[in-house]
Amino acid sequence: MTGSMALRARGLTKRYGSDNTLVRAVDEVDLDVPAGQTLAVMGPSGCGKSTLLHLLGGLQRPTGGQVWLAGDRIDTLSERALARLRRDRVGFVFQSFHLMDELTAVENVELAALLAGRSPGRARRRAMYLLDRVGLADRAAHLPSALSGGQRQRVAIARALSNEPLVVLADEPTGNLDSAATLEVLRLFAELHSAGQTLVVVTHDARIAAVADRVISMRDGAFADDSRFATTTGNVYDGRR
């Protein structure tokens, strides 16, 4: 039974090389992420956290173990089915934004919906709604080159939400941002969290912990620590000591 888990993994393993050069990037990891949870996976570079995110989102295939997304096994899917799953059910956010330079902000956001077969009108309306939600409605016609780093990342987050994904997976989303832009992205994540979006963020930036209700520390491909926090209600003086 997978219950209401947005993500579930059992014995999840990714190895590279063999014998003497064998690297266990992810080493028999078990994970349950309930729907609506904001999970931060932290650890030094090379601990396997990015590989874990790729396995959970179907960007890479595991060498062992199983992954379920909202109850459906994904590690056994065909390449084609996996591509469709990444497009329709998972939202990705990357450190370097990965926006199309020649498309405007709104065109970047609506692209995923168009690829998923939505009508141009519907895709545009949804994209404008999402840009408004990330506070960039007035930048819709700008090219990425005319936007600041923080604005580009917010466009990327709007794009990730385009197809109402079951889960948003973010890899070092604040890695290229200054402190003011980091605040903007953290606030946006907090809003997504209150809206019930399931969110998994891998990062070495501990500030993410402010918007997470769970922080896992990863080392050498395995979980070293798993801390849970009372869900934030915006009041930091709520008696937690």
Place this chain on the structure above:
Amino acid sequence: MPPPRSGTARLGIDNPIANGYLLAVWSEGCAGVQDVVLAMLAKEPAHGYELRRRLRDALGPLGDTMNAGQIYVTLARLGKAGLVTSERADGLPDRPDRRVYALTPAGQQRVAGWLAEVSWPKPDLTEFHLKLVAAAAARLADPVALVDAQRREVLRRLRDTQLAALDRSVDPVAGLLLEGVVLRLRADLEWLEACERMWADRDRTGRKAQQA
């Protein structure tokens, strides 16, 4: 008004988002508190409650649980030392918060000296370092477990401070203080990661040596 608890200002201990760096300024009898109170009077003479408000504004969320009593204790000491004068305000009851406080020339000199001074608080890592060394040497506790527990605590403080900084109503100047606290705590977390790597490696090497 309840008296301050022994030796520790409320701002440090009772505020869940305050931490060691701020405690340093507010420990009782610490010269820093006197300097801060004097400097807050430098703009113009002020009522006790006005002085408190200036401090609370500057501290933002970290000032919410500031102990008023300590400020009046400090003002009384500064008065005895001849650094401030105070007089009863017309038509108001004679209470410490209703008196108007002003710097004396000696007080002004002290503020100028304080501004020019380049002291800087030193976060003390030595105690924790020695805790790990002692625990490992005597096999009293697993140093890696101690690091883990400490990291959880630092992470919790960082989380609470960052959460306060996310509030859009925080004044940008007060937000700067929160940013400074977050940066310090991030540095502490990085150091704890280095501690973890070292002691985990030692543990592995030690076990291999025993097996051989």
